[in-house]
Amino acid sequence: MTMPQYKAPIRDFQFILHDYLRIDQYRDVEGFADAGPELTTPVLEEAAKLCEEVLFPLNQVGDKQGLKYDNGRVIVPEGFKEAYNTYVAGGWPSFTCDPKYGGQGLPEVLNMPLMEMVCSSNLSFGLTPGLTHGAYNAIMLHASDALKQKYVPKMVSGHWSGVMCLTEPQAGTDLGLIRTKAEPQSDGSYAISGGKIFISCGEHEMTENIIHLILARLPDAPPGIKGISLFLAPKFMVGDDGSIGERNRIRCEGLEHKMGIHASPTCVMQYDGAKAWLVGEPHKGMRAMFTMMNAARLYVGVQGLGVGEVAYQNALAYAKERLQSRALTGAKEPSKPADPLIVHPDIRRMLLTMRAFSEGGRALALEMALMNDLSHRHPDAKTREEADAFVQLITPITKSYLTDGGFEMASLAMQIHGGYGYIAEYGVEQYVRDARITMIYEGTNGVQALDLVGRKLPYRTGRYLRAFFHPVDAFVTKHKDNPEMKEFIKPLSKHVEYLQQATLWIAMNGLANPDDAAGGSVEYQRMFAYVIMAYIWA
Secondary structure: OOOOOOOOOHHHHHHHHHHHOOHHHHOOOOOOOOOOHHHHHHHHHHHHHHHHHHHHHHHHHHHHHOOEEEOOEEEOOOOHHHHHHHHHHOOHHHOOOOHHHOOOOOOHHHHHHHHHHHHHHOHHHHHHHHHHHHHHHHHHHHOOHHHHHHHHHHHHHOOEEEEEEOOEOOEOOOHHHOOOEEEEOOOOOEEEEEEEEEEEOOOOOOOOEEEEEEEEEOOOOOOHHHHOEEEEEEOEEEOOOOOEEEEOOEEEEEEOOOOOOOOOOEEEEEEEEEEEEEEOOOOOHHHHHHHHHHHHHHHHHHHHHHHHHHHHHHHHHHHHHOEOOOOOOOOOOOOOOOOEHHHOHHHHHHHHHHHHHHHHHHHHHHHHHHHHHHHHHOOOHHHHHHHHHHHHHHHHHHHHHHHHHHHHHHHHHHHHHHHHHHOHHHOHHHHHHHHHHHHOOOOOHHHHHHHHHHHHOOHHHOHHHHHHHHHHHHHHHHHOOOHHHHHHHHHHHHHHHHHHHHHHHHHHHHHHOHHHHHHOHHHHHHHHHHHHHHHHHO
């Protein structure tokens, strides 16, 4: 029977980039000058080759072998370090980074297909470059020029990785409870003391150095979330000439034993007077950390999408090959002892659900990346503002919908495989286990819903909402009398109206009793996602 397989959906990426989003129209925007098919085709083909031939074959290996902990050292599964070196040699870490620091300056919308392919082929592997990119963003936006010049070039090249160090045993989502301390030193540095848990990729030997971005409290910090500062601490000290020096007082005390992503180290970290430098202003660490988390939420959404895609591909292959029973309307393959699973209506229902999720979710992820690019790069201030409003509103919806969906699609793939889906060699049960964490980290999906109804909806009396409702209303008005569009426009129009009514209900009840809005927030978020998907498909 079919063993796990993965084929990158290159034609889909090309269609979304050039036919749906029409990125060629942005050639005057920084980074987009060469973003036509003449660039995207070879880039997508090379990325597909890397993921299909190098990363995917290691996925089950990493799951079975897991990680080894040896007195502070973390040993990754066979082939992972070599695969990472191949990734770096291909220039993939520098793809969207600033040319000033050795990057290629390309837009995020071209990076998203690579990220999806990496997550489809090997989710555990994808965490290291993904987290480094988030750390890079935070340093670029908030750190001093001196810190950037010292640490960013090697992060851009991929020779050093980056991690975010937030969580403590008593402080998960509620970061106001953190206790890690930062003591000022006479040379302008700080000594960090405390412990962090659930630190993805906090220790490993795939890169020469690991740059830790740590939330901690200064001695004069006010209580709660307003007293948190962000610090940069390297695993190994770095000389003025960029050379690697002695080890910093940073130690991995152990690894968490997890349900999934077995090849990605989830570390318990101890900082025992670790030498660090302030990133941004004192007590303003959450602002810098949200830079990382906003970008990370989209990337985590793409993790769900990536797992959903590979689960779909394997379910489809199995359904075409596995012979079980006869079609209800008569034998479809009379020469065989039974018909393939795909003839059965319920199997087709599940497969079509998965396909609709993958293709629609891919369009959503790439559109989010494009809007993120335009919000930073477009020369027109009004366009930047509108794109940013869209990103702010849709980010929590994208993270939650794509990760909920990735887990649901992996579960459907298992259902289609029947008993074989529960058996490790077919690979599907790994997708179920790996996908589950995406609904939890970078802010649980319930927290995303609270962000949506508590922050995004009321912002400046609904300014963010206009970024979605205005284009949809204009689209409906434009096409409502087109007979060829009737079957799409009529239900879209009706459900946009339902969403507007629900939005009004959430706003009014949230003012009267915040518990009412919070209680309905997850279902509202899911409803919003379905309407976005309906709009994308239309």
